[in-house]
Amino acid sequence: MILIATCSEYPHPTPNLEALVSALKAQGMDAAYLPWKTTPLETFAAAEAALPLCCWDYYDDPGRFLAWIDALEAKGARLLNPPELLRWNFRKTYLLEMAEAGLAVPKTFHLPEANRQAIAQRMEAEGWSVAVAKPVSSQSGHGVQKIDWSNIDRWPTGEMLLQEYQHDIGALGETTMTFIDGTFSHAVRRVLKAGEWRANAQYGTTYERVTVSQDVIDTAKSYLDLLPQTPLYARVDGLVRSTGFMLMELELIDPYLYLEFAPGSADVMVRAVLQRLG
Structure with a gap:
């Protein structure tokens, strides 16, 4: 059995998932999709492989999602992609590693404990009139904000990434x-x-x-x-x-x-x- 982990908001397959499940079944594989939050862990652990391809609601409880990955690994589950890659990709600070390797990414700063003063100081230092603030762990654009001096009262706080806004x-x-x-x-x-x-x-x-x-x-x-x-x-x-x-x-x-x-x-x-x- 190949199990694809989904989110609770999609009880039916998206066209992408439908194409994959159909192709798996055409090769004689038993394939299904189940929500990661409400399906017993043992169900995913017992599968030949578990793919977290549609876990699109982990943004509201990222700690729980990481614990789910850890628990599956501890039970010997076959996660594809592997747990170490999932954990690495979970924190968008990987963008800093890409930049350090000389690859093109938007100019990005990791602010472990951001507040308005810290954000303002960084924007002033860079000469930015507008920037993008991102949660370190999120997906599908949840929690991402475009900030400028006119909305300073709504700037986020806490750990985040501050990025140069791409005007084009x-x-x-x-x-x-x-x-x-x-x-x-x-x-x-x-x-x-x-x-x-x-x-x-x-x-x-x-x-x-x-x-x-x-x-x-x-x-x-x-x-x-x-x-x-x-x-x-x-x-x-x-x-x-x-x-x-x-x-x-x-x-x-x-x-x-x-x-x-x-x-x-x-x-x-x-x-x-x-x-x-x-």
Whole structure:
């Protein structure tokens, strides 16, 4: 049994998940999807493999999600991607590691105990009139804020990442590249709603399959090359500019892989799963 962990808000499969489950069953695999929060841990531990591909509600209790990963590992469960990659990707401070390696990411600062004064000092030092504040652990845009001097009374506090705002994101959209077992599969562009800066579904984003150059693919692959092991699945999200590609997020936990946009990609994913299982 291959079990895909989902969130409680999606009792039915998304097109991406439906494509994967259908491809698994076509290969003779018993496949199902169950919510991670309400399904007994033993159910996932007993599966041949558990994929946390749709755990999109962990943002409201990140500690519980980490404990779930730890408990599955302790029970000997086969988690794909592996627990060590999930934990590493869980904290967006990985962006600082990418920057230290010389790869392009938005200028980012980790503020362990941010307050208005600390944020203001950093923005003044950088000459920023606007910035983006992100929770260190979150997903699907939850808790992300665009801040400027006019909304200082609503600036967040606590641990966060403070990033340089990318003024061209509205025009460029965000390009997502799906990699399966380290190999590029397909790219989808998130087209932002007019006036919007967030590339998430709840903000009116639409999607289109796009072709990206080999240079962009190679650059996207360079972020994965920094990982200690090749992930079964990964989504590299960023901005494609004439000057090159800039990473916004590297998704190794629960990325929507857009398999329905690329015929045959679900079959490639299944073959990679089976290879991992030996």
